[in-house]
Amino acid sequence: MKKINFIFPTYMLSIIMSLSSSSWMMIWMGLEMNLLSFVFILMKPSTYYSLESTMKYFLIQSVGSLIFLVTISINMIYFNEMSTINAILPPLALTLKSGMAPLHIWTPDILEKFNYFGFLLFITMQKLVPLFIMYSSWMFLTPWICLCNLIVGSIGGISQSSIRKMVAFSSISNSGWMMMALSYSHFFFMLFFFLYFITNMMIIVYMKKTQNKWLTQIKPQQKQEKMFFFSLMLSLSGMPPLLGFLPKWMVIKKISLYAPTISLTGILFSLFTLFFYIKCAITTMMKSSEMAKWKMKYSPIKTSFLFFMLMNIISPLMFVLLT
Numbered sequence: 001m002k003k004i005n006f007i008f009p010t011y012m013l014s015i016i017m018s019l020s021s022s023s024w025m026m027i028w029m030g031l032e033m034n035l036l037s038f039v040f041i042l043m044k045p046s047t048y049y050s051l052e053s054t055m056k057y058f059l060i061q062s063v064g065s066l067i068f069l070v071t072i073s074i075n076m077i078y079f080n081e082m083s084t085i086n087a088i089l090p091p092l093a094l095t096l097k098s099g100m101a102p103l104h105i106w107t108p109d110i111l112e113k114f115n116y117f118g119f120l121l122f123i124t125m126q127k128l129v130p131l132f133i134m135y136s137s138w139m140f141l142t143p144w145i146c147l148c149n150l151i152v153g154s155i156g157g158i159s160q161s162s163i164r165k166m167v168a169f170s171s172i173s174n175s176g177w178m179m180m181a182l183s184y185s186h187f188f189f190m191l192f193f194f195l196y197f198i199t200n201m202m203i204i205v206y207m208k209k210t211q212n213k214w215l216t217q218i219k220p221q222q223k224q225e226k227m228f229f230f231s232l233m234l235s236l237s238g239m240p241p242l243l244g245f246l247p248k249w250m251v252i253k254k255i256s257l258y259a260p261t262i263s264l265t266g267i268l269f270s271l272f273t274l275f276f277y278i279k280c281a282i283t284t285m286m287k288s289s290e291m292a293k294w295k296m297k298y299s300p301i302k303t304s305f306l307f308f309m310l311m312n313i314i315s316p317l318m319f320v321l322l323t
Helices: 001-020 024-042 048-077 082-099 107-111 116-121 124-138 142-156 161-183 186-210 223-237 245-255 258-285 303-322
Strands: none
Touching: 001 024, 001 124, 024 048, 024 116, 024 124, 048 107, 082 124, 082 142, 082 186, 107 116, 107 161, 116 124, 116 161, 116 186, 124 161, 142 161, 142 258, 161 186, 161 245, 161 258, 186 223, 186 245, 223 258, 245 258, 258 303
């Protein structure tokens, strides 16, 4: 625990260093420092699965860093003769490092073996640097990467029954939404990211507390826990009037004026994700327990459950005020 307390400030410093640097070499050094500190976070606790996932993650990140460094160096040497391949490879290397589409194939399987803290950091904080770098330097590619993430994240999560894989594909879809928010203003992006971080943190806390990794592990008698979990997942998908709908509605309202194709794609493919989550929620909530009622243990409503329900009540009011 002391090692994590020492490494986490280094991890945050690496993100700040990459975001505030004006030199490509300093950005690359920040990314490498971020990689090393994040690897140490993944290795706690040290088990067979954590070591395996950490090694795979390190190899993939090393390949992405190598491609990024080589292509940036070539662009600096032959700046006036930059080819199309050299212009496309750096953002593709960043998508590989952040686990976004189209180079997302490795993400769900490796994330399934991460520890809970590393899983939360990867789907949230690890997206910041690649998103800002891609938007600031390769703006002409961001609409295509945004569309790819919206489509892949929505379709990929439909057939999943693993909670971690569902959250992983949801993070891919929300990466596209964050690109849309970033293309309008930094304030929209920070608001979207803040609400996205809170929702994912509560999902991870639920998974750690209940030790549920599959949808079938959610017990029929745990009605409050089921309502809490599926309200989180539906909020993450942007179902009105839950909390996750508010930033997506704000993004759609602004982006639809000058990027209607991307807005329509985001709305259309969000319906696929919502359909799957609602179907899972209905089938799970309708299950009845075969245990005798006097043997069933009813747990009181938790503070986190009340807090999130209160947030979901406040969000429609904010929706009305902002309109």
